[in-house]
Amino acid sequence: MGAVKTKRMPRAVREQQMLDAAVRIFGRRGYTAASMDEIAELAGVSKPLVYLYLNSKEDLFTACIRREAKALTGAVRSGVRPGLPADRQLWDGLRAFFAHTGEHPDAWSVLHLQARTHGATFAAEVTAMREEIVAFVTQLIVVAAREAHRNPDLPEREVAGLAEALVGAAESLAAWANATPGVTAREAAETLMNFAWAGLANLMADRPWTPPEEPEAPEAPGELGEPVAQPG
Amino acid sequence: MGAVKTKRMPRAVREQQMLDAAVRIFGRRGYTAASMDEIAELAGVSKPLVYLYLNSKEDLFTACIRREAKALTGAVRSGVRPGLPADRQLWDGLRAFFAHTGEHPDAWSVLHLQARTHGATFAAEVTAMREEIVAFVTQLIVVAAREAHRNPDLPEREVAGLAEALVGAAESLAAWANATPGVTAREAAETLMNFAWAGLANLMADRPWTPPEEPEAPEAPGELGEPVAQPG
Numbered sequence: 001m002g003a004v005k006t007k008r009m010p011r012a013v014r015e016q017q018m019l020d021a022a023v024r025i026f027g028r029r030g031y032t033a034a035s036m037d038e039i040a041e042l043a044g045v046s047k048p049l050v051y052l053y054l055n056s057k058e059d060l061f062t063a064c065i066r067r068e069a070k071a072l073t074g075a076v077r078s079g080v081r082p083g084l085p086a087d088r089q090l091w092d093g094l095r096a097f098f099a100h101t102g103e104h105p106d107a108w109s110v111l112h113l114q115a116r117t118h119g120a121t122f123a124a125e126v127t128a129m130r131e132e133i134v135a136f137v138t139q140l141i142v143v144a145a146r147e148a149h150r151n152p153d154l155p156e157r158e159v160a161g162l163a164e165a166l167v168g169a170a171e172s173l174a175a176w177a178n179a180t181p182g183v184t185a186r187e188a189a190e191t192l193m194n195f196a197w198a199g200l201a202n203l204m205a206d207r208p209w210t211p212p213e214e215p216e217a218p219e220a221p222g223e224l225g226e227p228v229a230q231p232g
Numbered sequence: 233m234g235a236v237k238t239k240r241m242p243r244a245v246r247e248q249q250m251l252d253a254a255v256r257i258f259g260r261r262g263y264t265a266a267s268m269d270e271i272a273e274l275a276g277v278s279k280p281l282v283y284l285y286l287n288s289k290e291d292l293f294t295a296c297i298r299r300e301a302k303a304l305t306g307a308v309r310s311g312v313r314p315g316l317p318a319d320r321q322l323w324d325g326l327r328a329f330f331a332h333t334g335e336h337p338d339a340w341s342v343l344h345l346q347a348r349t350h351g352a353t354f355a356a357e358v359t360a361m362r363e364e365i366v367a368f369v370t371q372l373i374v375v376a377a378r379e380a381h382r383n384p385d386l387p388e389r390e391v392a393g394l395a396e397a398l399v400g401a402a403e404s405l406a407a408w409a410n411a412t413p414g415v416t417a418r419e420a421a422e423t424l425m426n427f428a429w430a431g432l433a434n435l436m437a438d439r440p441w442t443p444p445e446e447p448e449a450p451e452a453p454g455e456l457g458e459p460v461a462q463p464g
Binding site: 030031032033113114116117118119157158160161162164165166167168169170171172173175176177180183187188191192194195196 | 262263264265345346348349350351389390392393394396397398399400401402403404405407408409412415419420423424426427428
């Protein structure tokens with residue numbers, strides 16, 4: 001990230017330096033507060049050169065989202081070996097995920113927070129990435145159910161909900177791990193496996209959690225209220 | 233939300249109407265794109281009156297976050313009866329949570345997405361609410377571990393991670409349920425209990441998920457690479 005001044009540096013290399021600087025500033029300051037001056041300075045180039053290469057703040061941000069989304073899905077994908085049992089794939093994928101988000105906290109802030117709230121165009125970029133990860137997890141749950149043999153036909157909507165829950169838990173843990181000194185990727189992944197996989201394994205084996213038997217609950221159970229006498 | 237024109241309406245009532253309109257517009261358009269004109273029009277008042285009562289777009293947004301955060305934590309709190317077993321409290325709390333986020337999707341969008349990315353002041357408002365919910369879940373996990381007797385001393389950091397995972401899963405499911413026609417609050421809560429509680433129950437009973445035995449993994453398991461001969 002140093003302010004290398006070589007004039008003949010190839011454009012592709014300069015662009016990557018600009019993106020490195022932009023991810024850092026967008027991730028730390030937020031999209032709105034980030035200034036193109038600061039990004040150019042951190043990249044060691046002039047502001048006009050940033051505009052010449054990346055066109056606008058919007059396009060620069062889009063380029064950041066695309067690069068970082070690709071890097072994150074690539075890291076998860078290359079951490080997983082398809083032939084292994086589903087829980088092993090999930091474990092490997094989670095460790096790769098937390099290792100990547102832990103090593104690139106600014107990129108994670110761009111993807112998880114900034115990209116989702118500054119307009120539909122940016123949000124669509126990150127939604128595509130999230131859907132790819134949800135699809136991967138969904139597939140693992142389906143395979144695991146098939147491997148367990150006992151419950152091969154989890155309803156599609158339940159699988160979709162479980163995958164959303166798992167991905168949401170991973171997102172939340174990534175932010176927590178990045179904000180909590182000393183939490184390793186392995187620790188975060190183990191917490192999530194403890195939390196999720198044991199529950200999923202029970203579900204696959206047809207031992208779901210059972211809602212308590214209950215009479216129709218009153219509307220507002222926390223409220224004190226006089227019973228109302230029914231007429232006649 | 234109707235454009236009631238009564239001149240003598242009390243200020244407090246008018247303010248609530250302005251906040252109703254603001255939550256709807258902020259939730260649907262996002263903070264940056266939301267216009268004070270549209271908010272005033274939807275509230276059925278003049279724009280100067282909105283500024284007179286709420287001062288600025290920033291203050292109006294802050295008032296929205298505060299009101300909706302209080303409403304959500306209040307709904308969860310009043311759904312839970314403290315004397316019951318921990319899993320029952322969690323089940324009741326989750327149903328209250330999903331019922332509230334399902335009935336107030338714009339408020340959920342304000343809290344979950346908009347408030348977290350438009351500056352530190354807004355983020356701090358919603359962080360306080362999230363911390364309250366995480367603390368509630370943490371407490372339930374601690375109580376459950378005590379009730380289970382077998383594992384009364386889950387390490388503090390593990391409990392914190394589990395609570396973050398559960399809250400993140402709930403947040404993700406709330407967004408998914410709001411975007412998926414026909415998913416009820418009960419269904420979302422049951423999916424999360426299936427996903428999480430069974431896993432937690434195993435953990436309490438000292439049956440954690442066990443990481444696979446493995447040799448030291450190569451750095452990039454997805455890459456093909458020639459083994460490098462060590463110099464003799």
